[in-house]
Amino acid sequence: MVFSSNIFLFFFLPIFLIAYFITPQKFRNYTLLLFSIVFYAYGAPDFVFLLVGECVINYFIVRAMGRTDGVHTVSTTKKKNLCALSVIMALGLLLYFKYANFFMENLNTILGWAHHEPVDWMKVALPIGISFFTFQSITYTIDVYRGTTPPSQKLTDYVLYIMMFPQLIAGPIVNYNSVAAQLVSRTSTMEDRVVGFYRFVIGLAKKVLIANTMALYADHVFGMAYGDLATGTAWIGILAYTFQIYFDFSGYSDMAIGLGKMMGFRFPENFNDPYTSRSVTEFWKRWHMTLGNFIMNYLYIPLGGNRKGKGRMYFNLWLCFLLSGLWHGASWNFVLWGAFHGLFICADKLFLKNALKKIGMLPSVVITFFLVAMGWVLFRVDTAADAGAFYQALFAFKGGLTVAGDAQFWCVFALAIVFSFLTLVPFGQKLQDRIFADNYSKPLSWTMFAITLVLFILSAGSLCVSDFNPFIYFRF
Amino acid sequence: MNKKPHFLIQFVIILVAFTAILLQGFTHVVKMKPLAGYVPDEQPVKLSFKTYYDGTFQNYLTDHAKRNSGFREPCIRSYNQSLFSLFGKSTNNTLVHGLNKEMYLQIYLDEIKGKTLKDCYGSEDYFKTKAQKDIEKTLVLIDSLKQHNTAFLFVEAPSKTWVYPEYMPQEYQDSIMSFCVQDYYTQLFKENNIPHIDFLSYFKSLKGKTKYPLYSRYGTHWAESTIPFVSDSILTKIGSLIGQEMPHIVCVDENLTTKYSKQDGEIESLMNLLLPIRKPAIPQPIMALSDTTLRKPNILVIADSYFIQLHESTFADAFNRCDYWKYNDEIITKEINYLGKVNQYLEAYNVIDEVDLVMVVTTSVYAYDYMFGFCETAKEAFIDRDGKLKQKMIEETIERIKSVPEWFESVKQQAVERGIDLDEMLRLNAIYAIETDKQKQQN
Numbered sequence: 001m002v003f004s005s006n007i008f009l010f011f012f013l014p015i016f017l018i019a020y021f022i023t024p025q026k027f028r029n030y031t032l033l034l035f036s037i038v039f040y041a042y043g044a045p046d047f048v049f050l051l052v053g054e055c056v057i058n059y060f061i062v063r064a065m066g067r068t069d070g071v072h073t074v075s076t077t078k079k080k081n082l083c084a085l086s087v088i089m090a091l092g093l094l095l096y097f098k099y100a101n102f103f104m105e106n107l108n109t110i111l112g113w114a115h116h117e118p119v120d121w122m123k124v125a126l127p128i129g130i131s132f133f134t135f136q137s138i139t140y141t142i143d144v145y146r147g148t149t150p151p152s153q154k155l156t157d158y159v160l161y162i163m164m165f166p167q168l169i170a171g172p173i174v175n176y177n178s179v180a181a182q183l184v185s186r187t188s189t190m191e192d193r194v195v196g197f198y199r200f201v202i203g204l205a206k207k208v209l210i211a212n213t214m215a216l217y218a219d220h221v222f223g224m225a226y227g228d229l230a231t232g233t234a235w236i237g238i239l240a241y242t243f244q245i246y247f248d249f250s251g252y253s254d255m256a257i258g259l260g261k262m263m264g265f266r267f268p269e270n271f272n273d274p275y276t277s278r279s280v281t282e283f284w285k286r287w288h289m290t291l292g293n294f295i296m297n298y299l300y301i302p303l304g305g306n307r308k309g310k311g312r313m314y315f316n317l318w319l320c321f322l323l324s325g326l327w328h329g330a331s332w333n334f335v336l337w338g339a340f341h342g343l344f345i346c347a348d349k350l351f352l353k354n355a356l357k358k359i360g361m362l363p364s365v366v367i368t369f370f371l372v373a374m375g376w377v378l379f380r381v382d383t384a385a386d387a388g389a390f391y392q393a394l395f396a397f398k399g400g401l402t403v404a405g406d407a408q409f410w411c412v413f414a415l416a417i418v419f420s421f422l423t424l425v426p427f428g429q430k431l432q433d434r435i436f437a438d439n440y441s442k443p444l445s446w447t448m449f450a451i452t453l454v455l456f457i458l459s460a461g462s463l464c465v466s467d468f469n470p471f472i473y474f475r476f
Numbered sequence: 477m478n479k480k481p482h483f484l485i486q487f488v489i490i491l492v493a494f495t496a497i498l499l500q501g502f503t504h505v506v507k508m509k510p511l512a513g514y515v516p517d518e519q520p521v522k523l524s525f526k527t528y529y530d531g532t533f534q535n536y537l538t539d540h541a542k543r544n545s546g547f548r549e550p551c552i553r554s555y556n557q558s559l560f561s562l563f564g565k566s567t568n569n570t571l572v573h574g575l576n577k578e579m580y581l582q583i584y585l586d587e588i589k590g591k592t593l594k595d596c597y598g599s600e601d602y603f604k605t606k607a608q609k610d611i612e613k614t615l616v617l618i619d620s621l622k623q624h625n626t627a628f629l630f631v632e633a634p635s636k637t638w639v640y641p642e643y644m645p646q647e648y649q650d651s652i653m654s655f656c657v658q659d660y661y662t663q664l665f666k667e668n669n670i671p672h673i674d675f676l677s678y679f680k681s682l683k684g685k686t687k688y689p690l691y692s693r694y695g696t697h698w699a700e701s702t703i704p705f706v707s708d709s710i711l712t713k714i715g716s717l718i719g720q721e722m723p724h725i726v727c728v729d730e731n732l733t734t735k736y737s738k739q740d741g742e743i744e745s746l747m748n749l750l751l752p753i754r755k756p757a758i759p760q761p762i763m764a765l766s767d768t769t770l771r772k773p774n775i776l777v778i779a780d781s782y783f784i785q786l787h788e789s790t791f792a793d794a795f796n797r798c799d800y801w802k803y804n805d806e807i808i809t810k811e812i813n814y815l816g817k818v819n820q821y822l823e824a825y826n827v828i829d830e831v832d833l834v835m836v837v838t839t840s841v842y843a844y845d846y847m848f849g850f851c852e853t854a855k856e857a858f859i860d861r862d863g864k865l866k867q868k869m870i871e872e873t874i875e876r877i878k879s880v881p882e883w884f885e886s887v888k889q890q891a892v893e894r895g896i897d898l899d900e901m902l903r904l905n906a907i908y909a910i911e912t913d914k915q916k917q918q919n
Contacts, residue, residue, distance in 0.1 A: 006548075007541035010501050014494035021491070045529050190483040197490055407563040442482050449486050461555025464548045465567045468515070 102330035188264030196261030203254025500546030590653035779837035804848035873906035
């Protein structure tokens with residue numbers, strides 16, 4: 001089940017909201033937990049028990065690790081071992097379900113080169129959301145290990161932290177420390193609920209009205225033989241994908257944050273106008289910020305960060321991005337994408353960031369956007385060879401196969417550009433700050449309410465209309 | 477005191493709206509104007525461990541939710557209207573916007589660019605071979621019908637794409653196939669003296685010479701304004717085939733209107749918009765028969781949707797019985813004993829004994845499904861019926877013989893005495909028994 005689906009919008013969400021708000025405050029966590037389990041079980045009937053089981057086991061491991069009677073604490077060795085056990089268990093599941101197929105494919109390729117028989121292997125299915133809940137589980141374990149936060153006192157609260165449906169499938173990656181207090185006690189004012197709803201609908205519109213329109217064009221271009229593409233079409237295709245991925249992912253995050261706010265949770269922001277960045281370094285401070293924070297706090301800093309000399313710092317940076325690429329997908333093109341960004345992060349540290357500062361804001365934004373878009377080629381294609389062919393199409397400056405965009409595509413494309421770069425101008429920044437404010441004046445709130453109503457109807461209509469292609473008669 | 481009561485009001489509205497959406501989704505208590513068009517029925521899936529575990533139940537629920545979401549009709553219409561008003565496009569991908577605001581159905585565009593021919597037959601040559609066989613079957617059918625004093629007529633209805641290719645989107649104009657399947661059948665009909673009316677050539681000859689368009693912009697079938705002369709042409713031809721005078725169609729009133737009804741507005745209705753499109757006025761003529769005292773014959777019509785307009789107009793009043801077998805599948809008739817599907821009734825084809833003429837009406841898209849298999853099904857159920865019935869009676873009588881031990885023994889003995897195979901002896905005895913019974917009944 002996804003947020004942008006009829007079954008979620010018209011059935012699951014209404015039932016959940018009614019049930020949640022009529023439940024007395026002290027039982028609301030149970031209501032949320034029940035609906036979250038149903039949400040996950042709907043889409044992953046074979047993995048829901050795995051997830052719940054893993055949560056239960058991890059809860060007890062971490063509780064044992066964080067046990068203290070006020071005077072004596074668990075020994076450091078035992079604490080380390082339990083922490084390692086918890087992390088290994090979480091990473092082990094991730095490695096098995098997400099990377100076993102990748103590993104076996106590569107092993108069989110190598111065996112093929114060595115003229116050996118390939119190993120028979122039954123492909124493993126991927127539990128949805130595993131990349132996100134694994135990282136959340138790790139933040140909990142390590143935060144307790146570091147003493148940043150005590151372990152959860154209730155099993156149900158911990159399971160809720162992992163399985164809460166707003167952020168279970170696609171983030172934001174919420175570290176335990178930031179929501180621990182909210183799990184135990186939180187309030188949601190009427191303003192929170194309504195503003196949360198505004199945010200949810202804005203996210204829905206970004207996904208359904210913008211991202212899906214861009215996706216139609218991008219899928220068409222990327223479905224063609226890259227060698228035959230006209231250069232102009234290749235460029236429009238990658239730009240369409242660049243906007244698709246941003247509005248899709250940020251839209252989903254908006255929906256998660258909005259739903260959380262309705263319930264009184266304050267989830268961290270995940271996107272901050274990333275395409276207005278003036279360097280790749282800045283891009284990663286604005287794109288998927290919760291992933292960036294996770295990588296920094298739980299990988300880069302433990303590896304030594306920048307405290308062990310410049311050489312080690314560049315290695316750490318590059319390794320973090322390599323692993324980040326691999327986290328996004330079990331395929332060499334994702335690894336290349338990570339390496340691509342790692343390279344430019346290192347280049348920023350060396351010379352690039354300073355050089356971009358000198359040439360002015362607009363050129364640096366354009367160059368950074370160009371680099372990010374080139375990175376998305378690696379992200380979108382299936383193989384490294386395909387990436388090469390697409391880059392060729394981009395820079396061959398030749399004619400070939402074209403895809404004509406219609407008026408709707410160009411209009412939405414223009415809107416995507418405007419919304420992506422709006423905050424480059426002061427008026428745009430002010431407008432965004434007003435729309436995503438914490439406090440709304442009465443006239444503004446009614447304006448927002450009217451806008452979200454229209455956006456909701458259009459988004460709902462778009463969802464209802466997809467795959468609805470009636471014939472005149474049954475024989476047509 | 478709540479300092480921000482507007483948020484409370486908005487939250488209540490949100491909750492009430494979601495509750496209403498939910499209730500409407502489950503109960504459909506508020507009657508909505510249904511969306512136009514046909515979509516295949518959903519296949520219900522019962523919840524069980526297996527269907528839940530393998531995801532088929534969830535897929536069914538997801539599809540069911542899509543079809544039954546509360547207030548989906550106004551949501552769809554609002555979205556469609558916004559897309560049409562802003563960008564002039566439709567969300568229904570079975571429709572294609574042409575030039576000059578003309579609209580087409582995708583299947584007709586696929587047909588004219590040769591995709592249907594390629595999908596169904598692979599090549600022109602293979603189609604021509606198949607068409608020759610169709611003609612042979614048609615001649616057998618005509619001959620059999622003649623023995624039952626029933627005439628035959630094939631009406632070739634013209635599709636908008638072949639008459640007005642210049643309004644198709646440019647990409648289709650650039651790829652019109654040079655071979656027209658309907659024209660090929662016309663040539664074969666002429667060569668084999670099969671009674672037919674070629675409306676495709678006729679409509680092409682009328683282009684630019686008529687007061688009103690031959691097709692509605694928002695329709696795919698022949699316009700209502702053409703029904704008077706189409707009906708009149710068919711009635712005249714029927715009269716000549718069955719040897720009796722048929723009435724003419726008289727146009728009583730042009731009835732110009734911007735409210736396109738029936739098939740003139742079918743594509744517009746399929747777009748499921750909130751507001752009607754501004755359209756030029758076209759006739760929806762009111763017709764009458766020139767003479768209602770003439771004998772009204774009976775006809776059976778096997779046709780696609782091009783016959784709907786004729787069936788629902790004054791044309792059908794010229795007949796005592798005008799049975800319409802839609803796509804040779806659904807029976808539309810005033811005879812209450814025969815409603816539903818053709819293949820539900822063993823005796824359906826016996827109607828051929830009661831009609832003066834069998835007429836087939838199809839357009840280019842259905843030329844690939846020649847007569848919807850009527851030649852074959854009529855042969856099976858009607859032409860060969862006597863032979864089949866007799867064979868059935870013989871088999872039943874043989875079973876009767878075998879069930880009576882004395883009779884069976886007697887047959888066995890006869891087979892031995894005459895040196896004949898037992899099965900053959902049984903068959904001869906069964907024929908004798910049937911003939912004897914028939915004789916007794918006649919006496």
